[in-house]
Amino acid sequence: MQRRQVIAGIGGAATLSVAGCLGTDDQGTTLWNEFENGEEETLEEHLDAFNEGRDDELGAENIADMEEQLNTAIPAGDGPETFAWAxxxxGRLHDQEFLHDASGSLDLDIGSEFxxxxxxxxQWEGGTYGVPYAAETVTLMYNPELVEEPPETLSEMVDIMEDxxxxxxxxxxxxxxxxxxxFVSAFLHAFGGRTFHTDSGELGIEDDEFVEGLELLRDNLWEYVPEDPSYESQMTPFNDGTAPFAINGPWQVSGFRDAGIDxxxxxxxxxxxxxxxxxxGIQVWYFTSALGDVDEAATEMTMDWAEWYATTEDVITTNANRHGLIPVHQEYADSDDLGEDxxxxxxxxxxxxxMPADPRMDLVFTPLEDALERVFNGDADAAEAMESAATEIRNRWD
Incomplete structure (x- = not known):
């Protein structure tokens, strides 16, 4: 999915810390992330706690455009041992042979712990390629200085937006x-349609239910957003206190609040x-194929990090309380003590x-995004645009 890629355009790549002498390059054992500022600061705290008392420390880099960087670095032998992503x-990374199967290396039982x-x-085709640490999605956010109570229905929300x-x-x-x-999947899927049917492996954007969701989105929400569809332009009105609503995920909450918006x-x-x-989405510390070229100590550190991060109470509760990340560890998944967010x-x-993990989904997004833009701009009928996009996607699949 694109949601962290658009965020990446706001900031550049920055190194948090690189230390130690493990691994095959001069950076030592390294994790990559593309976290927004608030999450990145929290990661630094967690990394400091993990590294305390270690002779060799795990380093971290904040990466702009994770997908492009991985596609370049891993084949060249310059990639990280682990990275965080949904x-x-x-499926795609597995097919690219970018991942390391940790089935026999982990101390925890994924099936019983999470x-x-x-x-x-x-898990994919019998292998285990990472450790999950949180669930996330987008939800409604409102500015209480502009909205007394959140709307219970879409029609109520439209009335407030109009005002x-x-x-x-x-x-x-x-x-x-x-x-x-x-971001818009909640409405595209509102009447039972699906972008992709995971059970059958079939595309769903031509289905009547999906088209009905697209028309709902076009008729009720499109006219109230800024003309520029880019992520940064869309966030500006809420960030500046001039929009009553935003729809976004936990990665953006601290950014809004740091800007003074409650x-x-x-x-x-x-x-x-x-x-x-x-x-x-389920957030994962992926294990990369770089682990096939490092020594046992580097592999052990990488596995330790993922297991520690996903099972340590302070990490789980801090991520939940600060960033609204939903715990997926069984001991905390149903907790009532992790805050309103x-x-x-x-x-x-x-x-x-x-979200589907089928590697073919990579070939869905660009044609679908182009079709959405045509519909929203009044250049195409919803059903016709989806039919055209579906034809293009299936041709790509072939």
Whole structure:
């Protein structure tokens, strides 16, 4: 999915720390991440705790455009031993031979330690290629200085957006990346349609239910967002306090709050005749094929890090309380003590559907995004645009 790639355009690559003498390059054993500023700061704290007392330390780099960097670095032998990303890349990375099967190397039992979705999310064709540490999705956020109570229905939300929408004054009803299938999936899937049917492996964007969700999105939300669909432009109105609503995920909460906006979370609004069904993701520490070229100590450190991060109470609760990351460890998944943000995200996750990890999904997004833009700009009928995109996608698959 694209959601962290668009965020990456806001900041450049920056090294958190690189230390130690493990591995095959002069950087030692390294993890990569593409975290937003608040999450990155928390990662630094966790990494300091993990490295305390170690002779050789695990280093970390914050990477802009993770996908492109991995595609370049791993074949060249310059990639990290582990990196953090959502589970939906698993099938493609496996087919590219970018991953390391840790089935016989982990001390914990993935199946018993984590929720069923989380355990499934790191396994592919009999192998285990990472450790899951959190679940996430997008939900509604509102500015309490502009909105007294969050809307319970989409029609109520539209009324509030209408009251605040004045593009001539740079005021908008909503901050929301409208062309990104991950962000808008809640509405595209609202009437039972699916971008991709995981059970059958079939494309779903031509289905009547999917087209109905697209028309809902076009008719109710599109006109209230800024004209520029880029992530940064879409976040600006809510970040500046001029939009009552945003729809985003836990990675953005601290950024809004650091900007002085009391971003308050709420469930996605009810939809007449349907139900918002967003894509949900499992965040994973992936193990890369670089582990095939390092010594035993480097491999052990990498496995230790992933297991420690995913099972340590302080890491789990800090990520939950600061960033709304939903625990997937069995001991914490149903906890009532992790704050209102987690409770709200959990409520939304429970209405969602897990992102497909099928490698063919990589060939879905660009044609779908192009078709969404044509529909939203009034250049194409929803059904015709989806039919055209589906033809292009199937041709790519062939």
């Amino acid at each position: 589970h939906d890349w698993l 929720t069923a979705d989380a355990a499934d999310a790191v 605040h929408h004045d593009p001539s004054s740079n005021q908008f009803g909503l901050s929301y990346p409208p062309i990104d299938p991950y 971003a308050t979370l709420a469930p996605l609004p009810d939809i007449e005749g349907g139900s918002p069904t967003p894509y949900t 987690v409770e709200t995200f959990l409520e939304t996750v429970e209405t969602g559907t897990l």
